[in-house]
Amino acid sequence: MGLDDDGVEVWLRLRNAAGEDVVLRVRASTAIPTLRRLLPDIDWYEREIADMFGVRFGGRDAAPLLLAAGAAPTMRREQLLRARQATPWPGEKDPGGTTPRRRTLPPGVIGGAQ
Amino acid sequence: MTIRGILVLDASACTSCMLCVRECPTWCISLDSHQEIDPETAALARPRTVNVLDDFRIDFARCMNCSICVEVCPFDALSWAAQCDYAEPQRDALTHHWS
Numbered sequence: 589m590g591l592d593d594d595g596v597e598v599w600l601r602l603r604n605a606a607g608e609d610v611v612l613r614v615r616a617s618t619a620i621p622t623l624r625r626l627l628p629d630i631d632w633y634e635r636e637i638a639d640m641f642g643v644r645f646g647g648r649d650a651a652p653l654l655l656a657a658g659a660a661p662t663m664r665r666e667q668l669l670r671a672r673q674a675t676p677w678p679g680e681k682d683p684g685g686t687t688p689r690r691r692t693l694p695p696g697v698i699g700g701a702q
Numbered sequence: 703m704t705i706r707g708i709l710v711l712d713a714s715a716c717t718s719c720m721l722c723v724r725e726c727p728t729w730c731i732s733l734d735s736h737q738e739i740d741p742e743t744a745a746l747a748r749p750r751t752v753n754v755l756d757d758f759r760i761d762f763a764r765c766m767n768c769s770i771c772v773e774v775c776p777f778d779a780l781s782w783a784a785q786c787d788y789a790e791p792q793r794d795a796l797t798h799h800w801s
């Protein structure tokens with residue numbers, strides 16, 4: 589676990605018809621070899637993990653399928669939701685409809701509480 | 703067994719304190735209110751100002767039934783009804799109003 593490790597760990601759980609169970613864990617600091625040639629059904633899961641967590645799988649097309657164009661991998665929580673920045677927060681008014689002297693913002697909005 | 707249907711507001715208990723509006727994670731609650739002099743105190747040396755609720759809205763297209771608004775309300779104005787009256791023929795009708 590070096591300083592360049594982004595902290596994402598991928599788990600692969602395999603279970604066969606005899607009930608034998610094995611879990612493989614690998615840090616995702618570098619590209620992970622793809623298993624879709626061995627297990628074709630794993631392709632969709634690899635695609636989802638690549639889009640949502642930004643994990644690179646060697647030997648496959650890296651173009652996002654599930655992610656909106658220009659969006660950062662959602663599950664890494666590195667990018668604030670764009671809709672939230674543009675939408676006025678209903679809690680900005682004070683009780684009684686008065687305008688607060690200090691502007692407060694909720695979590696998830698630029699300039700708001702963390 | 704607790705039946706949890708749709709959110710309902712007891713407008714007589716609401717003081718427009720804005721706590722539910724601010725705590726809602728999906729921003730689905732909004733309200734309009736104004737301030738008035740409490741008539742019972744109008745003649746006194748210190749007239750009291752109270753909040754009057756004009757319109758309380760919950761957009762059930764965004765509500766995720768987390769119950770945070772019910773838990774945070776200091777006056778128990780929000781509660782879960784027994785009926786699940788969510789279905790509406792128009793999108794705008796999913797926003798329920800109380801006043």
